[in-house]
Amino acid sequence: MKKIIKNGTIVTATDTFEAELLIEDGKITQIGSNLLAVGAEIIDAKGCLVFPGGIDPHTHLDMPFGGTVTKDDFESGTIAAAFGGTTTVIDFCLTNKGEPLKKAIQTWHEKAKDKAVIDYGFHLMISEINDNVLKELPQVIEEEGITSFKVFMAYKNVFQADDETLFKTLVTAKELGALVMVHAENGDVIDYLTKKALEEGKTDPIYHALTRPPELEGEATGRAAHFTGLANSQLYVVHVSCAEAAEKIAEARKKGYDVWGETCPQYLVLDQSYLEKPNFEGAKYVWSPPLREKWNQDVLWNALKTGQLQTLGSDQCSFDFKGQKELGRGDFTKIPNGGPIIEDRLTILFSEGVKKGRISLNQFVDITSTRIAKLFGLFPKKGTIAVGADADLVIFDPNIERVISAETHHMAVDYNAFEGMKVTGEPVSVLVRGEFVVRDKQFVGKPGSGQYLKRAKYNVNSQLTQNQTLSI
Ligand SMILES: NC(=O)NCCC(=O)O
Ligand SMILES: [Zn+2]
Ligand SMILES: [Zn+2]
Secondary structure, three states: OOEEEEOOEEEOOOOEEEOEEEEEOOEEEEEEOOOOOOOOEEEEOOOOEEEEOEEEEEEOOOOEEOOEEOOOOHHHHHHHHHHOOEEEEEEEEOOOOOOOHHHHHHHHHHHHOOOOOOEEEEEEEOOOOOHHHHHHHHHHHHHHOOOEEEEEOOOOOOOOOOHHHHHHHHHHHHHHOOEEEEEOOOHHHHHHHHHHHHHOOOOOOHHHHHOOOHHHHHHHHHHHHHHHHHHOOEEEEOOOOOHHHHHHHHHHHHOOOEEEEEEOHHHHHOOHHHHHOOOOHHHHHOOOOOOOOOHHHHHHHHHHHHOOOOEEOOOEOOOOOOOOHHHHOOOHHHOOOOEOOOOOHHHHHHHHHHOOOOOOHHHHHHHHHHHHHHHOOOOOOOOOOOOOOEOOEEEEEEEEEEEOOOOOOOOOOOOOOOOOOEEEEEEEEEEEOOEEEEEOOEEOOOOOOOOEOOOOOOOHHHOOOOOOOOOO
8 A cells, every 4th residue: 555654854874854755565656745646545753753674684583592492583573673663684594514505594484484574684604614515605695695694703612613614705705795794702712711610610690701801802803804804805793892893893994804893782781790680680691792891882882983883783682581591500601692682772772872972863774774784785675765765664753761671572581681771762663665564553564474585795885985985
């Protein structure tokens, strides 16, 4: 059905203006004033901002980890995402050594297909590079439209790949037109430090952070960036948590390397002291990389403001406190890593970033949507408000004040990492390809309505804007 959105303030990564939007067949077909279309439903966005749906480039839905499986799957996870103003997720498809990539991708399609309420794509984890993998990767790109590969530099004996694999992945990605994503922590040294801590009887959640110091994130980030320069390839560093890593990304970009960085809401507003909460509650805040000393938050905010970090992912990877995080009582290495963030990603950045003057409204759109669409081959279909783009839209009340709580969130977990936090701003209605998924704060979507997205190849030239000086 045709729709006209009236009376809202349109916000893109570059502009803010008053206009009406006409939506036909899932696309934006006109932007202007006094729009008319026979039979169109009129949607009043008075007092609200209208911006492109958020794109979450970093989710782990229905993912096995540490002997358990994330609580949110593609249904609850994407419903929660929609309530938070996200209309596309790109989830990590895990692979096992020796197994065809096709099989892993099929498994991920099965997880998502009848469940997702918003659109979705996959990144592919690379655990090894051998002749079989090299033969399959061109098909992965051409047939599946998976144009980003993920290499873990940590989680020894689980996900961790060695330097040779990372370097070969960078070389291959350059040839094929894919973006290489890294979890950058030095897994070997972390392994040594964690074993030592356990031997010394240090078993509480705080030792998760103390055995993964920022130096090891900085070192791995710098190593991956050097490899990228050497391979003349392209790199995206996920979940940057600290000054050491942000500095390495800035250094690499200064040299002209094609290196990008993502941070997450938890690193912007929570800190290491949360891991010391009594009654084992610190386990709720166990992420890898870990939460850092508070001063790092200013560094991360500044890096977002100045463009040295470009995106915000949620790293959604949710486990209940009861029964799942509790697996690590008496041994912090058994606490499943990760937390429930998908729903609050945009609100945290808006409330703590835009409202507090740390970033502009247009930067907010760029960081949560436009830049991500460009990096991951979805632009201009996704990530902007323009004629011809998908009508993935958020109607957002910028003035409403509320308190984040597990009592009211839509994720399937029994706690919220931002419990009790006062925030300003909330999505009122959210549309995916012109159809409401959330309307007046009620879920009206349908599991299985989300579409799989084949993405275009990585192209550095589509990344640059007037404000950027990266010279590749
Ligand atoms: N980040 C985290 O602690 N869990 C999810 C897996 C990962 O991204 O490393
Ligand atoms: Zn990671
Ligand atoms: Zn992750």
